[in-house]
Amino acid sequence: MPELPEVEVVKQSLNKKIKEKKVKKVLVRNRNLRKKVPLNFQNILINEKILKVGRFSKYLILHFSNNKKCLIHLGMSGTIHFIKKNKKNIITNTSFYNSPKLPKKHNHIEILFDDCKIIYNDPRRFGFFEIFENEQLLKERFDHLGPEPFNSQFNLNYICSKLMGKQKNIKNFLIDQSFVSGIGNIYASEILFLSRINPIKKAKNLNKSDYKNILINSKKVLNEAINKGGSTIKDFKNISGRHGGFQSEFKVYQREGLKCKRSNCVGIIKKKSISNRSTFFCNSCQKE
């Protein structure tokens, strides 16, 4: 599922549901994720309170009262489900909206509280859980990542210094987490469309006005996606099982063969594989 906006939506809803709650029980049903869930995972969390749920880039961070941090990455298909106990004291999947039932397969981890629990589900197992002893060690984990688009470090000077003279195409730069973190395959296409830049254009061939557009539109696209509750392509849901709403706003992503949405543009949306990832762009207003 998850690029920065989807992870932000999960973070916000988790904060509403489990902040200040004390972990009563942890069940690791399947340790096999991209990295093995630590053996002592249960012992570290038990009886600890969740102070808050944070996020950096596409990572969720559970802050615990013993100062330890649990880093969660949702990979491609990870979802977190919130389940509340009902009056009969039976835990049921009570979501606010017409949510699909909790999946039967691939429920890897359950974290139980007094009156509710969360379940981590991940069919493709590209997600992972890691424990960090303190804030410092967690920060070091992020050392290799570039700033988020919202960070003031992500500015014109920074973009110039990173892109000038580089052979690499701009699409691959946008999904390169060491350049800017949080943008994935969907939003990269959307950002380049708004910026009227062809995705295969080499970074060195962009001008200052292109850089400016990338700067502005990165923030714009991600903010709008967050406000719409993220995007749902196949299986992204917020923790109550509700789908995101940004996919209907896509200008190019998954619109191959359709008319360009820009007013007065007669272009057609094309799909191109760049480094084995599908990329969408308008053949008229994003000319090479």
Added chain:
DNA sequence: AAGAGGCCCTGATAGC
């Protein structure tokens, strides 16, 4: 050293 490509894994869908 930068940049491209392969790979981890399951499931949904398309085509025969």
Added chain:
DNA sequence: TGCTATCAGGGCCTCT
């Protein structure tokens, strides 16, 4: 119906 091939939103490792 049931096979096979292709594709999917990420990130890390390896090779050139």
